[in-house]
Amino acid sequence: MSHAVVQLAYILSTALFIFALHWMNTPATARKGVYAGVAAMVVAVAVTWAQPEVVNHAWIIFPILAGFAVGIPLARVPLTAVPQRTALSHAFGGLAAGLVGTAKYYLWLSEGPENLTAFRMIAIIVEIILGYLTFTGSLMAAGKLQEVKWVPQRPVTYPLQNVINLALLGIAVALGIALTLHPAADWAPRLFPAIIALALLFGVLLIIPIGGADMPTVIAILNSYAGLSAVAMGFVLDNKLLITAGALDGSSGLILAIIMCKAMNRSFANVLFGAFGQVQQAQLTGEAKVYKAESIEGAAQVLEQANLVVVIPGYGMAVAQAQHRVRELYDQLKKRGITVKFAIHPVAGRMPGHMNVLLAEADIPYTDLVEMDAINPDMPQCDVALVVGANDVVNPAARTDKTSPIYGMPIIDADKARTVFAIKRSKNPGFAGIDNELYFSDRTWMLFGDAKNVIGELVKQLSGGSGMH
């Protein structure tokens, strides 16, 4: 196969990848995007495999079969587990980049050190540092999301944390510069693993100070790193398909990370180095705050009288597996001609867009899933705001309390609704450890209990009543 054919095939793949992402702009065409992506990948794999230098076909067939064997079960995880699956696949992406960079370095070192030009060495060093730190960092993130026992859930901090972390990265970069200057020196083959080790360690240390509430941003940043490590691989291998596809992934992660940061009114640096959620706000205002509890019967009656009900879901809904009960409630209310909308905060859930997927799985039409900015102007007309497992994203302290760690974060204006029902498992503060003023507002009534049970009871009340109509 001539060079020209390979390059043409790669250009075709690139174009298909761009279309794949373009078609993601609306749910109506999104599945076409998947097919375009698959087609692009098949073309790229087939053309590469057909290159004459590829001679050990068994070495390709078996890893591919193994990839199917692991990949298919990974695609069938429950949708609540999609964040950890995504983190795991960033880990795989980083690992692949790191391994190919390592392989290429040792190959060139033994078979032709003249290939190790300064430019290639820089690309290899970037590839392995990014690849291996993404590998361990994403594994840590996946472990935190999966709540693996030995991975601490709460942020772990120690004195001089950021200084130590950055120093480690600095050492890795310095060693990389030394290698770039003397890629074939006697000590070079032994220095290379040291850089790998530092990158692996840095990946772990980068993620342990980060709390669950920041996971959407962190996953997006790791997504970007995985893409950039593929770009670096493209520079190493002189392959423009890798560069373009990696750049698409890198820019996607970057945009998502920016959206997440804006939705929390925080900077990248603050997310990565701020150890959010670590500081428990032991802020005693002196006044005894009291919750007003409401009974299921009372809440059902109020819901029945409403014209517009806005449900505000949060990660707690996913934890309680309440989304199917929410759907039943949605059906009951819809049957009465009540308008029901879902207000989706960009950082609700554990990864960008998580709530939309969970609600879509529960068969709620996506036309009723409304973004924060679109729903907020309607909140004063909202008769009932039903908060299901959300906390920080409806906390009015973000607007008013300058001392609050979430001050300045855009929120869903649940407090502007005529009535607020908040479902809460216990009287403890949420994930970020921040007290929520919304619960003490005179318009708010609490429904204490597990979200799944509470909504199930509401549905039972409403369906019992509807038999009379």
Next chain:
Amino acid sequence: MTPEAAPPAVDFWSMLFVFVLASFIGLGVIRRVSRLLHTPLMSITNAISAIAVVGSIIVAGADYPFRIRVLGAIALFASMTNIVSGFLITDRMLKMFKTERKPAGGEPS
């Protein structure tokens, strides 16, 4: 590929060009992706960045020393896992987005 002509010297600048332009295309395209679909977007870009498979195939399949090929084979396995699970789960999630008896195209902005 006939090796009669030496491969052209690696052109750093044209690669950098491609990278910068591809990033701009990426930013332009991704910005218009519906916010509803950010989770599927992330899983499809996972699969797309597993294009590292192309590098892994060469490293695993060429006539290189054994230990080099082992690294390539592990990388190939990792990339292939991402391709398979990435595309499958994206499609699985996208199938769930329905409008339900409503005229299509009423997607909230």
